[in-house]
Amino acid sequence: MGVSRRRRGAPAADPAAxxxxxxxxxxxxxxxxxxxxxxxxxxxxxxxxxxxxxxxGSALVPAIAAETRGSAGDxxxxxxxxxxxxxxxxxxxxxxxxxxxxxxLRDAGELRDDVRVALxxxxxxxxxMTWLPVLGIVVGIGLGLDPLGVLVGNxxxxxxxxxxxxxxxxxxxxxxxxxxxxxxxPGTPGMHEELLxxxxxxxxxxxxARDVLARCDEWTAAVTGAxxxxxxxxxxxxEAGVPAVExxxxxxxxxxxxxxxxxxxxxxxxxxxxxxxxxxxxxxAFLLLGVAPMLxxxxxATPIPAFAG
Numbered sequence: 001m002g003v004s005r006r007r008r009g010a011p012a013a014d015p016a017a018x019x020x021x022x023x024x025x026x027x028x029x030x031x032x033x034x035x036x037x038x039x040x041x042x043x044x045x046x047x048x049x050x051x052x053x054x055x056x057g058s059a060l061v062p063a064i065a066a067e068t069r070g071s072a073g074d075x076x077x078x079x080x081x082x083x084x085x086x087x088x089x090x091x092x093x094x095x096x097x098x099x100x101x102x103x104x105l106r107d108a109g110e111l112r113d114d115v116r117v118a119l120x121x122x123x124x125x126x127x128x129m130t131w132l133p134v135l136g137i138v139v140g141i142g143l144g145l146d147p148l149g150v151l152v153g154n155x156x157x158x159x160x161x162x163x164x165x166x167x168x169x170x171x172x173x174x175x176x177x178x179x180x181x182x183x184x185x186p187g188t189p190g191m192h193e194e195l196l197x198x199x200x201x202x203x204x205x206x207x208x209a210r211d212v213l214a215r216c217d218e219w220t221a222a223v224t225g226a227x228x229x230x231x232x233x234x235x236x237x238x239e240a241g242v243p244a245v246e247x248x249x250x251x252x253x254x255x256x257x258x259x260x261x262x263x264x265x266x267x268x269x270x271x272x273x274x275x276x277x278x279x280x281x282x283x284x285a286f287l288l289l290g291v292a293p294m295l296x297x298x299x300x301a302t303p304i305p306a307f308a309g
Contacts, residue, residue: 014109015076018046019102026095032060061085065219075220076105079191082216083198089212090202097198100249107256108188111263115184118267126175126274129282133164136290140297147293157296164288171281178273182266189259190252191220193230197248206234206244229255 018039025035033054039047046067053063065081080101087097140147150157188194195216199209233251237244 014106015046015080016102016106016109018044019080019098019105022047023095023098023102026098032094036060061088061219075187076108078220079105079188079195081219082195082213085216085219086195086198086212087202089215090199090204090209092198092202097201100194100198104188104191104194104252104256107253107260111184111189111256111260114260115182115263115267118264119179119182119270122267122271122274123175123179125271126278129278130168130171130175132282133168133285133289136286137293140290140294143294145294145297147290147297150293150296151289154296157293160288160292164285167281167285167288171277171285174277174281175274178270178277182270184259184263184266187220188256190229190255193233193248193252193255195220196230197245197252200248201245 021042021044022035022039025038026032030038036047036051036054040051050060050063050067053066054060058066061081061084064084065078067077068075068081080098083097083101084094086092087094137147151161152158195213196209199212200206204212229251230248233247234244237247
């Protein structure tokens with residue numbers, strides 16, 4: 001399922017702003033289609049697009065899932081579509097399902113916001129440092145020297161120019177890889193457990209619940225993810241003789257908390273790791289492009305005194 005690329009740095013819209021009013025309308029007795037139309041008439045842009053797809057001949061669940069392609073590449077609406085289809089298939093309360101999914105998606109959104117804030121300062125520092133070699137050239141020009149002329153008109157200067165530019169490119173590539181590694185994994189932590197809890201809340205068996213989820217894999221990757229935590233929770237439920245739904249939701253909440261903590265730690269560690277490309281690449285590039293040309297310019301501009309024999 002293709003997704004469009006979000007404009008860099010732009011936060012995704014909060015799905016809970018649409019799902020929670022929708023859950024209230026469903027609790028009040030509105031049919032699913034009528035609830036979406038009421039929400040669209042109130043000015044909700046997402047609901048309006050979903051209603052337009054439905055009225056154009058699409059089924060409701062695919063109309064919801066299509067918002068993944070239209071909402072800046074966010075996978076949240078695929079999770080909503082999977083939860084909606086699961087609830088309708090097993091007869092689980094739809095309003096309660098939407099409230100639970102809205103809470104999960106809001107927690108996941110806060111996780112992304114925390115990581116974005118944690119990464120903002122070290123990333124801004126790294127970007128600022130990449131301009132340090134250029135600053136050295138500007139300072140040389142301000143002192144009345146000719147660093148650019150030295151860099152392109154002197155053999156040693158050309159060597160400094162090539163090595164300096166190579167180090168700048170390496171620093172940028174290195175920094176981007178470090179930042180990419182610090183980003184949270186795509187998807188919503190704990191969504192597999194949330195969807196399984198939705199299926200079991202309809203009163204079906206565990207095997208039936210897994211079969212229902214398997215049919216939702218075209219909407220979200222959560223149902224095909226690693227089910228290790230869900231299996232552990234289900235085993236605990238069988239051994240203790242307690243309902244699995246609340247245990248699964250507690251496990252999902254713990255997964256989101258763990259992901260949020262890990263995201264903050266990755267952001268904190270990024271500030272230290274970015275010192276490596278700064279020290280190995282950016283500072284030597286500053287010396288090659290800023291300091292060395294000034295020294296060469298001074299040396300070439302200073303006349304060598306002649307000594308009488």
